[in-house]
Amino acid sequence: MPVDVTMPKLSDTMEEGKILKWLKHPGDRVAIGEIIAEVETDKANMELEAYDEGTLAEVRVPEGESAPVGAVIAVLAAPGEGVAKGPAAGAGKAAAAAEKAAPSARAPASAPGAAAAAKAEAGREPFRPTVVRRPEPVESRGAAASVKASPLARRIAQERGLDLAQVTGTGPGGRIVQKDVEAALAERGGTPPAPAKPAAPAEPRPAAESRVELSRIRRTTAKRMGESKREIPHFYASSEIAMDEAARLKEALAALEGEYEGLTYTHVVLKAVGLALTRVPELNASYDGDAMVLHQAVNVGVATAVDDGLVVPVVRHCDREPLAAIVRQARGLLGRARSGRFASDDLTGATFTLSNLGMLPVTEFAAVINPPQAAILAVGTIRETPVVRDGQIVPGRRMTVTVSCDHRIIDGVLAGRFLRELKGLLENPLALVL
Amino acid sequence: MPEPRVISFREALREAMVEEMERDPSIFLMGEEVGHYNGAYKVSEGMLARFGEARVIDTPIAETGFAGVGIGAAMIGLRPIIEFMTWNFSLTAIDQLINNAAKLRYMADGQFTLPIVFRGPGGAAHALAAQHSQALEALYAHVPGLKVVMPSTPADAKGLLKAAIRDDNPVCFIESEVMYALKGEVPAGEHVVPLGVAEVKRPGRDVTLVTWSRMTHTCLKVAEELARDGIEAEVLDLRTIRPLDVAAIVASVRRTHRCVVVQEGWPFAGVAAEVVALLARDAFDDLDAPPERVTSLDVPMPYARNLEELVLPSPARVIATVRRLLGVEETLGAPIPPARVQRRR
Numbered sequence: 001m002p003v004d005v006t007m008p009k010l011s012d013t014m015e016e017g018k019i020l021k022w023l024k025h026p027g028d029r030v031a032i033g034e035i036i037a038e039v040e041t042d043k044a045n046m047e048l049e050a051y052d053e054g055t056l057a058e059v060r061v062p063e064g065e066s067a068p069v070g071a072v073i074a075v076l077a078a079p080g081e082g083v084a085k086g087p088a089a090g091a092g093k094a095a096a097a098a099e100k101a102a103p104s105a106r107a108p109a110s111a112p113g114a115a116a117a118a119k120a121e122a123g124r125e126p127f128r129p130t131v132v133r134r135p136e137p138v139e140s141r142g143a144a145a146s147v148k149a150s151p152l153a154r155r156i157a158q159e160r161g162l163d164l165a166q167v168t169g170t171g172p173g174g175r176i177v178q179k180d181v182e183a184a185l186a187e188r189g190g191t192p193p194a195p196a197k198p199a200a201p202a203e204p205r206p207a208a209e210s211r212v213e214l215s216r217i218r219r220t221t222a223k224r225m226g227e228s229k230r231e232i233p234h235f236y237a238s239s240e241i242a243m244d245e246a247a248r249l250k251e252a253l254a255a256l257e258g259e260y261e262g263l264t265y266t267h268v269v270l271k272a273v274g275l276a277l278t279r280v281p282e283l284n285a286s287y288d289g290d291a292m293v294l295h296q297a298v299n300v301g302v303a304t305a306v307d308d309g310l311v312v313p314v315v316r317h318c319d320r321e322p323l324a325a326i327v328r329q330a331r332g333l334l335g336r337a338r339s340g341r342f343a344s345d346d347l348t349g350a351t352f353t354l355s356n357l358g359m360l361p362v363t364e365f366a367a368v369i370n371p372p373q374a375a376i377l378a379v380g381t382i383r384e385t386p387v388v389r390d391g392q393i394v395p396g397r398r399m400t401v402t403v404s405c406d407h408r409i410i411d412g413v414l415a416g417r418f419l420r421e422l423k424g425l426l427e428n429p430l431a432l433v434l
Numbered sequence: 435m436p437e438p439r440v441i442s443f444r445e446a447l448r449e450a451m452v453e454e455m456e457r458d459p460s461i462f463l464m465g466e467e468v469g470h471y472n473g474a475y476k477v478s479e480g481m482l483a484r485f486g487e488a489r490v491i492d493t494p495i496a497e498t499g500f501a502g503v504g505i506g507a508a509m510i511g512l513r514p515i516i517e518f519m520t521w522n523f524s525l526t527a528i529d530q531l532i533n534n535a536a537k538l539r540y541m542a543d544g545q546f547t548l549p550i551v552f553r554g555p556g557g558a559a560h561a562l563a564a565q566h567s568q569a570l571e572a573l574y575a576h577v578p579g580l581k582v583v584m585p586s587t588p589a590d591a592k593g594l595l596k597a598a599i600r601d602d603n604p605v606c607f608i609e610s611e612v613m614y615a616l617k618g619e620v621p622a623g624e625h626v627v628p629l630g631v632a633e634v635k636r637p638g639r640d641v642t643l644v645t646w647s648r649m650t651h652t653c654l655k656v657a658e659e660l661a662r663d664g665i666e667a668e669v670l671d672l673r674t675i676r677p678l679d680v681a682a683i684v685a686s687v688r689r690t691h692r693c694v695v696v697q698e699g700w701p702f703a704g705v706a707a708e709v710v711a712l713l714a715r716d717a718f719d720d721l722d723a724p725p726e727r728v729t730s731l732d733v734p735m736p737y738a739r740n741l742e743e744l745v746l747p748s749p750a751r752v753i754a755t756v757r758r759l760l761g762v763e764e765t766l767g768a769p770i771p772p773a774r775v776q777r778r779r
Contacts, residue, residue: 150691150721150722150723151718151719151720151721151722152691152719152720152721152722153722154719155719155720170761171722171723171761172723172758172759172761175723177722177723177761178691178722
């Protein structure tokens with residue numbers, strides 16, 4: 001029986017695929033697992049493997065052309081089997097090949113063409129999936145979603161990490177119910193089913209480990225950081241910055257008290273980052289498919305540790321707000337972070353992030369980009385170190401910063417330029433208060 | 435703790451009214467035949483002799499009139515008990531209940547209270563036909579501003595009626611004609627059951643039967659029957675329809691993971707539908723089966739006795755529903771339940 005080869009769905013977002021190259025041609029024998037074509041998707045070029053064996057009878061989509069997911073792109077015939085003509089371009093050549101491959105099985109010449117085609121179509125297995133090299137388990141997720149199970153059974157299965165697709169349902173209509181899940185869990189030999197109580201205590205676990213439920217903030221962080229590292233090609237660039245002048249400025253301003261009360265290095269760096277970003281605006285941007293979005297505002301998120309995880313309150317307009325105003329904003333945000341009561345827009349709208357571990361003995365580190373931003377600056381501690389000045393070894397204050405960039409829109413030279421601007425501003429910090 | 439004695443449902447109601455009227459002179463009883471005839475169902479028997487014509491007042495057959503008089507009396511500080519001979523007759527006074535009683539506290543910005551109880555029998559009795567066999571609790575429970583109370587036992591009847599009389603809001607207190615003679619233990623003297631609190635009348639682990647009033651007894655029978663097959667049904671008597679004891683319903687279903695709501699009223703937009711909606715929201719992840727309803731069939735009540743029995747929720751129909759939920763096959767040789775009449779959803 002002829003088998004359709006369909007355009008497989010190779011990513012969640014894939015709607016159509018382009019045939020780059022047919023590696024098999026009509027008349028060629030195809031074994032299971034053999035690569036028959038190369039397909040270009042929205043993400044990558046992939047190889048298409050044959051799921052069935054037979055003879056490639058017909059190619060429905062020629063090289064260089066696209067077909068929607070699920071569309072028939074080729075037809076495989078078993079040896080000695082004929083194939084009806086398809087409607088698509090290139091069919092003539094394919095049909096000729098099919099004829100050559102299996103002339104004896106052609107429909108009788110007397111039969112009307114359309115009827116013969118319909119008959120052959122009816123006999124054909126529809127929509128056989130085609131196995132391809134593809135890591136995402138999209139299909140198994142789809143299968144799990146179609147399993148019929150009660151909400152309670154689903155909840156238990158999820159809590160205990162049980163795949164419902166492996167469970168046989170005994171409820172009405174084959175629905176998987178609580179006892180089926182518990183039976184499966186018992187069979188798996190795990191811990192005995194938890195008593196069916198509303199707030200059942202955590203199941204017993206080996207004493208050597210304890211399981212701590214993640215806070216909502218932590219879960220969000222976990223999800224976003226995972227996405228960031230998977231999706232964004234990070235690269236890192238570091239620079240050592242002399243902080244002697246910045247330290248002097250900071251001490252002098254802090255001594256003024258008043259509007260500079262509570263001034264920290266974070267505030268000084270925020271201002272410097274704000275100005276540096278206006279000079280290298282490509283780092284104040286987002287990757288968006290075929291475009292790069294340059295943000296007008298320079299809003300810098302400040303990674304801030306709170307009891308249940310990490311939050312990133314946003315200091316707005318770090319480029320044009322005076323340093324004193326930045327201090328005021330940052331102090332307000334920190335107070336709200338500690339009380340856990342942010343205003344609605346405290347956490348939104350950042351275009352760049354600053355992560356400062358300078359208060360800890362961290363010499364330098366690299367941070368994970370906070371999407372949809374394109375870069376993040378990691379700031380290490382300021383350390384006293386011997387430096388060479390005018391041929392003399394003198395004590396100096398040095399700080400190492402590392403910028404992580406989204407390589408899809410930012411190249412190394414831009415990161416370098418940004419660091420040059422930042423370094424210049426911090427080493428000659430008067431511009432920060434002018 | 436007051437000594438319990440066995441008395442009838444109607445005696446328990448009377449006891450509640452008499453004790454409250456002796457406690458508080460602002461309480462009076464008004465309705466058709468409540469005085470000289472001693473009550474159409476003898477609930478108020480002897481009360482005229484005891485309290486006199488000023489406090490036990492016979493009215494003409496004019497529900498709109500005496501319901502309105504009661505609401506007015508409540509507005510000026512009295513605490514009327516208005517008896518409808520049956521709740522079917524409240525329909526001629528529905529404007530008083532829904533537009534006046536339910537709204538006045540709200541529309542007057544709380545300047546006065548409205549301590550009034552409307553009470554009488556509701557639901558089907560025996561062969562009273564379509565106009566006199568209606569379970570109307572869903573109609574009144576639909577309206578914000580009205581409380582709806584439906585006791586199932588003599589003890590609850592006394593305790594809930596006392597609570598209703600003491601409540602500063604209009605309360606629709608719906609009894610059942612076929613339960614007036616039901617006997618049960620009732621504490622003497624002060625016995626108040628707070629409104630809005632459901633009670634587990636029989637504990638069980640396999641399925642919760644949420645019900646109230648007369649159907650509580652149907653469900654208790656069902657639970658007994660199911661227990662013979664090893665199925666333990668929990669019978670949760672709501673006692674008050676509004677305010678609804680959501681917490682008790684959810685807590686029970688969290689234990690049993692299955693729920694059948696059994697009501698005498700019609701299915702469409704009924705109280706059972708409300709309970710099922712709440713479960714879908716508040717107990718979704720605890721449900722091991724879809725919540726179900728067993729209700730009267732969606733028709734006016736037939737007069738013929740055999741057809742009436744077919745329309746009302748029967749133990750057999752509840753049992754069949756529970757078995758279906760649990761995925762338990764019908765017992766071989768069991769009589770074919772009238773449940774077959776119910777359309778499968």
